[in-house]
Amino acid sequence: MTFKTKAALVALMTGCTLPTLGVGTADAMTLMDLFRRKKPVEEMQVLPGLEPQAPAAAPRERAAAAPAPRVTGPQYYTYKAEALRRIETDKLVDPLVTGSLQAGGVTTVSTGSDATARPLMGAVNAYAPAEIAKVIEDYYGRVDTLIWVDGQGPNAKARAALDLLSKADEIGLNSADYRVDLPAIDPTADAATRETALVSFEIRLTAAVLSYVQDTVRGRIDPNRISGYHDFARKPVNLAGKLRVIAASNDIAAYLSTQTPSGPEFTALRAELKRLSEREGESTRITIAPGTLLKPGMSDPELANVVAGIRQKGSDELKAAHAATLATYQGTPVYTPDLVALVEGFQKENGLKPDGVVGKASIRILTGGDSADAKIEKLRIAMEQARWLPADLGQRYVFINQPAYTVSYHDKGIEQFQMGVVVGSKSNQTYFFEDEIQTVEFNPYWGVPQSIIINEMLPKLRSDPGYLDRLGYQVEVGGRAVSSYDVDWYGSTKGVSVRQPPSDDNALGELKILFPNAHAIYMHDTPSKSFFKRDMRALSHGCVRLSDPRRMAAAVLGTSVEDVAKQIAGGRNKGVTVPQRIPIYVSYFTAWPDKTGTVRYFDDVYDRDSYMLKAMAATDKARRTEG
Numbered sequence: 001m002t003f004k005t006k007a008a009l010v011a012l013m014t015g016c017t018l019p020t021l022g023v024g025t026a027d028a029m030t031l032m033d034l035f036r037r038k039k040p041v042e043e044m045q046v047l048p049g050l051e052p053q054a055p056a057a058a059p060r061e062r063a064a065a066a067p068a069p070r071v072t073g074p075q076y077y078t079y080k081a082e083a084l085r086r087i088e089t090d091k092l093v094d095p096l097v098t099g100s101l102q103a104g105g106v107t108t109v110s111t112g113s114d115a116t117a118r119p120l121m122g123a124v125n126a127y128a129p130a131e132i133a134k135v136i137e138d139y140y141g142r143v144d145t146l147i148w149v150d151g152q153g154p155n156a157k158a159r160a161a162l163d164l165l166s167k168a169d170e171i172g173l174n175s176a177d178y179r180v181d182l183p184a185i186d187p188t189a190d191a192a193t194r195e196t197a198l199v200s201f202e203i204r205l206t207a208a209v210l211s212y213v214q215d216t217v218r219g220r221i222d223p224n225r226i227s228g229y230h231d232f233a234r235k236p237v238n239l240a241g242k243l244r245v246i247a248a249s250n251d252i253a254a255y256l257s258t259q260t261p262s263g264p265e266f267t268a269l270r271a272e273l274k275r276l277s278e279r280e281g282e283s284t285r286i287t288i289a290p291g292t293l294l295k296p297g298m299s300d301p302e303l304a305n306v307v308a309g310i311r312q313k314g315s316d317e318l319k320a321a322h323a324a325t326l327a328t329y330q331g332t333p334v335y336t337p338d339l340v341a342l343v344e345g346f347q348k349e350n351g352l353k354p355d356g357v358v359g360k361a362s363i364r365i366l367t368g369g370d371s372a373d374a375k376i377e378k379l380r381i382a383m384e385q386a387r388w389l390p391a392d393l394g395q396r397y398v399f400i401n402q403p404a405y406t407v408s409y410h411d412k413g414i415e416q417f418q419m420g421v422v423v424g425s426k427s428n429q430t431y432f433f434e435d436e437i438q439t440v441e442f443n444p445y446w447g448v449p450q451s452i453i454i455n456e457m458l459p460k461l462r463s464d465p466g467y468l469d470r471l472g473y474q475v476e477v478g479g480r481a482v483s484s485y486d487v488d489w490y491g492s493t494k495g496v497s498v499r500q501p502p503s504d505d506n507a508l509g510e511l512k513i514l515f516p517n518a519h520a521i522y523m524h525d526t527p528s529k530s531f532f533k534r535d536m537r538a539l540s541h542g543c544v545r546l547s548d549p550r551r552m553a554a555a556v557l558g559t560s561v562e563d564v565a566k567q568i569a570g571g572r573n574k575g576v577t578v579p580q581r582i583p584i585y586v587s588y589f590t591a592w593p594d595k596t597g598t599v600r601y602f603d604d605v606y607d608r609d610s611y612m613l614k615a616m617a618a619t620d621k622a623r624r625t626e627g
Helices: 003-014 031-036 058-065 130-142 156-165 191-218 239-248 252-257 264-278 303-313 316-321 323-328 337-349 360-367 372-386 450-463 467-471 529-533 549-557 561-569 608-623
Strands: 084-086 127-129 397-401 406-411 414-424 432-442 474-477 480-482 496-500 511-514 538-540 544-546 574-587 591-593 599-601
Touching: 084 130, 127 130, 127 191, 130 191, 130 239, 156 191, 156 252, 191 239, 191 252, 239 252, 264 372, 264 591, 264 599, 303 316, 303 323, 303 337, 303 360, 316 323, 316 337, 323 337, 337 360, 372 591, 372 599, 372 608, 406 549, 414 529, 414 538, 414 549, 432 549, 432 561, 450 467, 450 496, 511 549, 549 561, 549 574
Parallel strands: 397 574
Antiparallel strands: 084 127, 397 406, 406 414, 414 544, 432 511, 432 574, 474 480, 474 496, 591 599
């Protein structure tokens, strides 16, 4: 028996505390800790790559000198929009000088053999994003014909393009980005002035049309410049190929229209934007007294305002389903069963728990910032973000919408079911990205992320090194299993891994669904079922918790819920590869259509819409600044 063991026994018998004997409280060493060590503290072997445990009193001193580190999440950026550059028109073939338009009736001021010919292209001062400018330079550097101009000036094709560009707002873009004025030519101007104006119009309109095509295909905003939570490969757009098609097209409006997403989700957003834009104005905003809490059977004069709010903000489908109730309601304060059913329907279509209790969440939607203008703002953001995703989401896919706290499974192009989810808290946000589901793991281990080890476990481990051992966690250093007592928790945790074995209280519950990504995000079960009763469910460390994980696992595996239950009942940790990889969209939309095509609106839980608005404003400014 070592000195410290003997001293501990004496302490217990005399009432003396361990710190009195020089055993620091930072060690959190108990009598049982001393007995279960195979070697005295002074003789413990130092693990490779680790520092030996400090003497008893040292941890307290080290803790005071070196506070526990913190791992911070990704950052939001100040959006930097792409600047415009001048199109180097002085290097381009001069179509008027070479006589390419003489057949169209344009009078030239010189010929190609005239060494003193005025370089009309060189007189053009036009700007575009660098990629578009390069395509224009390449195209007009080898082609001596124009697309938008003939001998009479701007042709019918140009006017059709201008008309379509002027309506860009209807598809969530900014028509000011593509504005090109028809050339104003003084009838008395000489030929050179007239031709310079026409060539300038040609280059500017080509730049505008290419910008429109690129924007409507992939969006105006580069998502990866917004924050570290956004992870998208920018869609490639073959601008050179599209310019050749544009030049040859006999119906430019039809061709340009095909470039805009046409999937059911984008179509629903577009229709909703049109509906709201045509509305002259919303009704007077509803007010409900602060602190109102209305439960079935109660009597409260604020009930009249609740019903008025539903009349104003409820969907047409909801109001049709409860037409009799709305028609007969006379403003009475008694909260009757028919009105409860109306409120429950309103709560359900707005992603709230349909319990008929009118509290903060319901009141926020009834009175909140979802005016027509606010909805239009959300729609434009949603249409921009939808362009980051594939134009066709696929016949079979999984779609998570974080602000709605939902995940839906789609097969044969139809939503088969939807369930509630818990997503990352504001300090541990879930990312916005797309991937492919590959594996379902039954009875999973939970590999604790470094951020949780450092931010949440490390402070406890510095004062209680046996914390993980007692909870049944497994610790490894460099791949070697060790006791949590044997790790120097004041050193680097880079080579330290911690995992929780399968169990009833495992943080991942019965299963997890993996789509390997750089952010270590996946879907999983949870023992914390009560969280799904809440309206606000941004509560996790970033992964997505499922309210019905067995159903989702069965869907992606193409099997039955009963088969999934058997896999779990076996108790063995087991990974099963899905028969076919399934696209999954871990998305963030504060406006998005449901399976009926009705657009629903959600709270901006991470305040990401504000960063989108700043990015849009920065883009507007950059596109109005030449040079």
